Amino acid sequence: MRLVASDLACVRGGRRVFAGLGFAVGAGEALLVTGPNGVGKSSLLRLLAGLVGLTGGGLSLDGGDSELTVGEQAHYLGHQDALKSSLSVEENLAFWADVLGGGATKVHPALAAVGLDGLAQLPAIYLSAGQRRRLSVARLIAVERPIWLLDEPTSSLDTSGQAMLADLMRAHLAGGGLIVAATHGSIGLDGAKELRLGGSR
Amino acid sequence: MTALRALLVRDMRLAVRVGGGALIGVLFFLIVVTLMPFALGPDLALLARIGPAILWLGALLASLLALDRLIAMDHEDGSLDLILTARVPLELAVAAKAIAHWLTTGLPLVVVAPLLGLLLNLEPKATGAVALTLLAGTPALTFIGLIGAALTVALRRGGLLLAVLVLPLTVPVLIFGVAASNAAVVGPVPFGTPFGILCALTLMSLVVGPFAAAAALRHGLE
Numbered sequence: 001m002r003l004v005a006s007d008l009a010c011v012r013g014g015r016r017v018f019a020g021l022g023f024a025v026g027a028g029e030a031l032l033v034t035g036p037n038g039v040g041k042s043s044l045l046r047l048l049a050g051l052v053g054l055t056g057g058g059l060s061l062d063g064g065d066s067e068l069t070v071g072e073q074a075h076y077l078g079h080q081d082a083l084k085s086s087l088s089v090e091e092n093l094a095f096w097a098d099v100l101g102g103g104a105t106k107v108h109p110a111l112a113a114v115g116l117d118g119l120a121q122l123p124a125i126y127l128s129a130g131q132r133r134r135l136s137v138a139r140l141i142a143v144e145r146p147i148w149l150l151d152e153p154t155s156s157l158d159t160s161g162q163a164m165l166a167d168l169m170r171a172h173l174a175g176g177g178l179i180v181a182a183t184h185g186s187i188g189l190d191g192a193k194e195l196r197l198g199g200s201r
Numbered sequence: 202m203t204a205l206r207a208l209l210v211r212d213m214r215l216a217v218r219v220g221g222g223a224l225i226g227v228l229f230f231l232i233v234v235t236l237m238p239f240a241l242g243p244d245l246a247l248l249a250r251i252g253p254a255i256l257w258l259g260a261l262l263a264s265l266l267a268l269d270r271l272i273a274m275d276h277e278d279g280s281l282d283l284i285l286t287a288r289v290p291l292e293l294a295v296a297a298k299a300i301a302h303w304l305t306t307g308l309p310l311v312v313v314a315p316l317l318g319l320l321l322n323l324e325p326k327a328t329g330a331v332a333l334t335l336l337a338g339t340p341a342l343t344f345i346g347l348i349g350a351a352l353t354v355a356l357r358r359g360g361l362l363l364a365v366l367v368l369p370l371t372v373p374v375l376i377f378g379v380a381a382s383n384a385a386v387v388g389p390v391p392f393g394t395p396f397g398i399l400c401a402l403t404l405m406s407l408v409v410g411p412f413a414a415a416a417a418l419r420h421g422l423e
Contacts, residue, residue, distance in 0.1 A: 051282050053422055071286045080279025086218040087211070098207030099287045 001027045001063040001146055003048075003070070003178055009056035010043050017043045019056065023195050027063075027146075030169070030179040030189050035197035041182035042078070044197070045149045048180060049076040064146065074147035075100075079155075081136045085125035089116055092124050093138050102143030110142035114164065129156040137165060140172075148172060150181040162188060204289045205297045212301035215274075222267050223305040230263040230310055234317045245322045252321035253331045253382035259317070260310045260335055261375055264342045265367060267306045269360035271298060271350040272418070281354075281418070291418060296411040299347045307339035330385030330392065334399060338378040341403040344410030345370045351414035355421055374402050 002024060009019040017040040025031045033041045046052040048059065050071025061070050083092050094107045111117045114134040119127070127135065133156050140148055148169070154162045166188030169179055173189075181187055216223040237255045238248060248255075272295070275281040284294050314335050318328035349367035353359035380395035 046282075049282070049286055051285055051422060068288060072288050074286060076282060076286055078279055078282060080277075080282070082279040082283050084211070084215055084278070084280075086215060086220060091211075091214070095207050095211045096283065099204045099284065099289075101204065101288055 001061065001176065001178065003059075003061050003147060003180070005048070005057065005059050007057035008044070008047065008054070008059065010040060010047050010052060011055045012043055012052065018197060021057070021197075023193075025178050025180060025193070027176040027178060028173045030173060030181065030192035032187070032189070032192050032194045033180065033182040033197060034184070034194055039198035041197060042151050045076065045078070045151050045180065045182055048147075049074055049149050051076070061147070070147065073145055074149050075140045075143070075145050077136055077140065077148070077150045077153055079151060081132045083124045083127075083132055083135060086123060088121050088123055089127070089135060090120040092135060093142055096139045097142040100139070100143040100145070106142045110138040113141050113168065114138045115160075130158055130161055133157050134161060134164075137168065141168065146177050148177060148179045148181075150179065150183075150187075152183060153181055154183070154185070154187050204287050205293055208284075208294060208297040209301045212298055213305055216267075216301070216305035221305075222270060223309070226263040226266050226306045227309045227313055229266055230259045230313065231317065233259040233262060234320060238320065249322045249324065249327070252318065252323040253327060253334075253386075254379045255321060256314055256317060256323075256331050257335070257338075257375055257379045257382070260314065260339060261342060261368075261371060263310055264307060264339060265346065265364050267302070268343075268346040268350050268367065269353070269358075269363050271302050271347060272354045272414075273350065273359065276354045285418075285422075291415040292411040295347060295351065295414045295418070296407075299343050299410065299414075302347075303340050303343040307343050310339060311335045324386070327382065327386045330382045334378045334381045334396065337396065337400050337403055338374050341374045341399075341406040342371055344403075344406040345374070347410045348413045348417065351417040351421075354418065374399065377402065 004024045006022045008021040010017045023031060033044055035041055043052060047054060048070060050069050059070055061073060064073050094104055097104060097107055111120055114137050116134055153165055157165060169189055173179060215221050234255060241247060311332055314332045315328045318331060346367050349363045353363045377395045377399040381392055381399055384390045384395055385392040
């Protein structure tokens, strides 16, 4: 499986964010998107997820399901955590597992994997920022999708949370998955390729 | 199907839990209808004559109240992004949300309408007619509102704009809803004629609403 992007261009709010961007990520590989604020890291991830229209260029997933878009085969972990305060931790995760196509059986293992299994019945409003982040990460475990699009995945996670996320990412890569992550610092993946945006400006 | 059922169940759950606002519409409906006799005076004959119109207007305004939560809430917390990456057509996803919205905000209006009919001195036949026309007409209000909700989704606090956008589009529903209710009591047209048109309006909005809303959401992708 190989995610190939060629000559990508993105225009948001009438402003050209980037153009002529190309990269390829193969199975088991991670790509770190770096660069200063406002250079288009988040825009690139949203574009890969199909949440922003492609202004130019092409995007394809070789070896993927040709009936589905790239976004439909990807997990998007953005800045917003897509949790409903009045639903419990378990209900939140079970909902996304159903909607994204995972099924209910993996909800509890996923909660255990991110260390939230003791809080399954707690309404999400009582979670801290880091716990909300962990619950969002649990979504990636509960539903299997080959591509992970992570936007600042370590934000508000504590040290053990970051180590847990790094373990999960390594396991995902070892299973033949792909990761594209926008980040400012290290997210604990050795040997990841780096795509630096805004260098040529 | 699992995804759509999950959406439907979640939205209904959210509506009936704390801060969900399922009952707000009913309470508003109750207050509007209760205020009418105070404004119009204790003329029972007048109230009975314009009762169906009052009930319909109250239901129309009440159904607008919760519309801004229909899609905007999911947009604000990022849920809409994830729904877009789900493997279900966006048209069906927004339709499921609209159905959940109608079940929690539209259907209760239909249920309490007969009780409020008592306050307006409506005879049982007229009350039944109003309830039946509301049952047939409120889904149209929700699905027309769905289009407005999708159009204003990116605006923070777009509730007022939403009402201004949606109200003109609901005029035909109001006209034929009230016409059918009146026809059942005073005639001269048979009940079936305006009621048939009301049902047609609802069916049309059930088809057009999800497609227009999905198109608006896709166009607004940013």
